[in-house]
Amino acid sequence: xxxxxxxxxxxxxxxxxxxxxxxxxxxxxxxxxxxxxxxxxxxxxxxxxxxxxxxxxxxxxxxxxxxxxxxxxxxxxxxxxxxxxxxxxxxxxxxxxxxxxxxxxxxxxxxxxxxxxxxxxxxxxxxxxxxxxxxxxxxxxxx
Numbered sequence: 001x002x003x004x005x006x007x008x009x010x011x012x013x014x015x016x017x018x019x020x021x022x023x024x025x026x027x028x029x030x031x032x033x034x035x036x037x038x039x040x041x042x043x044x045x046x047x048x049x050x051x052x053x054x055x056x057x058x059x060x061x062x063x064x065x066x067x068x069x070x071x072x073x074x075x076x077x078x079x080x081x082x083x084x085x086x087x088x089x090x091x092x093x094x095x096x097x098x099x100x101x102x103x104x105x106x107x108x109x110x111x112x113x114x115x116x117x118x119x120x121x122x123x124x125x126x127x128x129x130x131x132x133x134x135x136x137x138x139x140x141x142x143x
Contacts, residue, residue, distance in 0.1 A: 004088060012084055019077070033058045033060075034079075052093040052097075053079050053097055057076075073105050074107035075101075083100075
């Protein structure tokens with residue numbers, strides 16, 4: 001069994017936060033599972049493991065697009081978690097992929113929950129606009 005240092009855990013957490021925000025805003029490419037696996041592999045010191053997990057997950061989403069607000073599994077986050085868990089457990093690539101797939105599927109459910117939660121705030125903002133309550137609009141805004 002291997003372990004991760006506190007610095008590695010912090011770096012993986014910061015990278016996961018960065019790549020999720022990057023997918024939403026800029027879209028440079030860190031949100032691809034192969035890139036996420038590569039960077040996670042660099043952080044934990046096992047590039048081969050990170051690339052193997054990330055590339056396998058990349059193959060699973062080839063040709064899948066998020067048209068019309070559709071949600072797809074977040075296999076980039078799955079690649080980060082799968083690479084870290086495979087490294088910690090020492091059980092190898094197949095174990096990492098086996099963990100990464102359910103994580104990606106869980107993340108799509110959390111994405112749907114986040115989108116649903118945003119509608120609550122949108123309705124509150126609409127009501128505040130109808131009342132001409134500028135302070136409430138700013139207070140309920142997510143920006």
